[in-house]
Amino acid sequence: MTRVEIRGLKKSFGPVQALRGINLEVESGALVALLGPTGAGKTTLLKCIAGVEEPDAGDILFDGQSVLGTPAWRRDVAMFFQTYALYPHMSVYDNIAYPLRERKWSRQEIDRSVKNVAEKLRIAHLLDRKDPSTLSGGEMQRVALARTLVRNPRIFLLDEPISNLDAKLREEMRTEFKRLHKELKQTIIYATPDFLEAFAIAEKVAVIKDGVILQYDTPINLLRRPKNRFVATFIGSPTINIMRGVVRRMAYGWEFSTSSLRIQLSDVGHYSKLLDGSEVELAVRPRDIVLEGPKNRNTFKAKVVAAERLGYETIVTLSLGDVELKAVTKGMRSYKYGDEVIINIPGDRVILFDVSSGEAMY
Amino acid sequence: MTSQATTGSRLVRIFPILLILPAVALVTFLVIFPLIWALGLSFYSYNVIRGGAPIFIGVENYYRLLNSLDVWRRFVLTGQFVFYAVSIEFLIGFGLAHLFYNQFRGRRLAITLVTTPLLVAPVAVGIFHRYLFDATFGIYSYIAQLITGQPVKILSQYPMFAIVFMDVWQWSPFMMLFILAGLEAIPKHMLESSEIDRLSMLAKFRYVIWPTIRPLVALALLFRTMDAFRTFDTIFTLTEGGPGTATEVLSIQIYRIAFQFFRTGEAAALAFIFLVIIVLLTNIYLRLARRE
Amino acid sequence: MANLRNNRRGRRKIVKTTLIYLSTIIAVIFFIFPIYWLVATSLKTRAQAFSTPPLFVWEPTFRNFIDIFLKRQTEIEAITGQELELATGAEIFFYNSFVVTFSSIAIATVIGVLAAYSFSRYKPAGTSTLMFFILSTRMLPAIVVAIPIYFFYRSLGLYNTYIGLILLYTMFNLPFAVWMMKSFFDEVPRDIEQAALVDGSNPVKVFYKIALPQVLVGLGATIGFLIINVWNEFLFALLLTERATRTVPVMIAGTRGEVGINWGLIAAIETLYILPALVLIFLLQRFLLRGMTFGTVRGVK
């Protein structure tokens, strides 16, 4: 149970600025996901927290106390390394037992803990394997995970811990993490490039890109009220639809228009920063577009360009004058190229972004 | 807690330096310090046998050496030896590397056998080549006689040939190893695609092979050239610089001046000239290799 | 038609294979012959060694190998041009070589491995400069340092002592040990060591429990090359030793000039002398190129 605070953390590798001023607070006992594309700085941030990389500037506090002066081996955190980092010269058993031996646990305690965690991760049958480099990728990952979970540290740092498992095991592990978290009530920071994984596991998600945290929020807010264009496009599948146009103040409120369509925006109170006649980008999630719904102010005719039938739902690509949109509809629907459909774009579900800065305009 | 923390980070600070310290101390004591001392000595006239205090004579040693026809002759001699030896080694090494680039049964063993001379002690090489080259019972002389039909005294008639031959025997495999490593670094798909494009042998070499092996060839030539310049043990034990001064390369001449005639100041000066040449050569060499 | 082309291709392949084997055999003979002849001569009597034309078939004798150690002192002295202490044969030189090689390598390895690890992991300020300096000592001609060292040793009382020679050899092999071991440490993934730090090991433990075990093979190769370097060294041994500490290469180099020299006995001494290198070359094959290039280039497959 440790509260983690990160203040203005910076770290460069030569000319590469991996972290450019990270601020983050993780409540004691929270499970927070660190979500970002490759090269965002997730690993670097976790390594700084673990103490194996020394930040250039900023501070890291555990329960209000700076730990920058505490070397890694006394920080009492456990970290899962993205590269697994198994000790090649030790057996699977010795790998998992290593952190306990370094902490001078008794033989019986070590044996019990190792077997216990191996059981949980279903690698008990691998414990006797001498050469970890001969394990399969998924097996290595679970051994590394076992080595991380075998002890009870102040903080768990997990760097993409389940990316290499098959879909089924990954799903199980997600549940396992949630359960583990409930049981242990440990502070966990969990890095992943997969928003579904982040959403499934974490109560709060920090979106990181180019060494900066763009938004630190609950999954629902990230989805509904992204702070900028990047967060909006990075989260959600299929990717959010974006079109460029101009906003005008009308008698009834704001109207967004491109050369081929006009969308009336509701929720006037939101758009305090909007200027009449300015160019903006409008984003609408494919799942929010309604196909063949009742007519309203924002109903348009569109042509089907393509349709992907995914079983429970169908992703339809539509063309609307000069813009192309994706929409998702329930069930297996068969659309043909050129079919005409009626769509509703809900005026209260759209997000506007400033064209130059990409910031959302609420 | 805090005191623990500080000892920990102090360990992190000094641990790397602690690890390097012994190495730096030893190098300073046995290389840097002596070199500086020798540089100083090169400005003095000093003779151990004569004894007495060294007399400061400024650059006189350097002046005399650089104006001596004898010294220049040794430069030329050393240069010849290096040039002959290194170019022949390059050609043989190049051929061998292409031979061993083929996969065939016994290739591994053949490479091991061919590279054996590399690790044989130079002194043993020199002394034993005396036997091989011996005018009356040496087997090389015997073979030469079989070919030419008359007795050949290799060591006295063709001393330069003898030292070059010995160096080529010992060091050609060195070139071979480098060039072979270069060849093996050529991506297989590049060779295959050049096959498909039906490039001529020459074009294939020019555009596919040469660019990959060039850095390793450059490194091999650098190492070999510098080592050939310094050659001492083998030539010293084979010919002792003779007959006369026919094979007295620079390093042997320095040895003679320093330890047989005991003109220490002069020897130190010549050693420094030698050092400067080697440093210059290395630099020119690296620059050329980079420009290419 | 197709058959004919196949035939022609088949024939060309046979010609190529024949050429490859032929050239290989010639190459192997060229490079192995002097070593073979050395060993062969060591198994000849004095008269056989002097025969003209050279003898290719003879009845081998091991007499020379026995004589190296048992022959009366004066004869060894006459052959090698060395004065010996009382009642010893040539074994004293081997003993000296062994002591010097073993001690200096033990020291150079320990110091070198520590420094290499530090350079590889911590890259302290000035690492690249220092590494360049270390590399450039490889280019340094021994004769240049020999002059000052000789007078230092004379005045410091290190002349003709084991410790003097050991120190010197340690120093001369240190750059090699550092450079080579650095190249092996560079290959150990950093994450493994960082994982150990997080798992609670301090840097000292990480070094010997995690990093060192990863480079054991490389360490073996490095030690192999160090052995050969020291065992083969001649110039400093010649300058800095006298009868009490004289090593094998100096003794061998002393076998010069005399007419009627017993080449069989010399060959036997040389054979014994180069034996360690011959054994090591078979063990070190995989690392040969790395050792020769100061660890900068990987081996040949």
Ligand SMILES: Nc1ncnc2c1ncn2[C@@H]1O[C@H](COP(=O)(O)OP(=O)(O)OP(=O)(O)O)[C@@H](O)[C@H]1O
């Ligand atoms: N040791 C290092 N030396 C040099 N650059 C580094 C080092 N470690 C990280 N970087 C750089 O820092 C940036 C952030 O890297 P980091 O590994 O933290 O990204 P990441 O978010 O973990 O990416 P991924 O999802 O691919 O693992 C990258 O541009 C990377 O190239």
Ligand SMILES: [Mg+2]
């Ligand atoms: Mg990463």
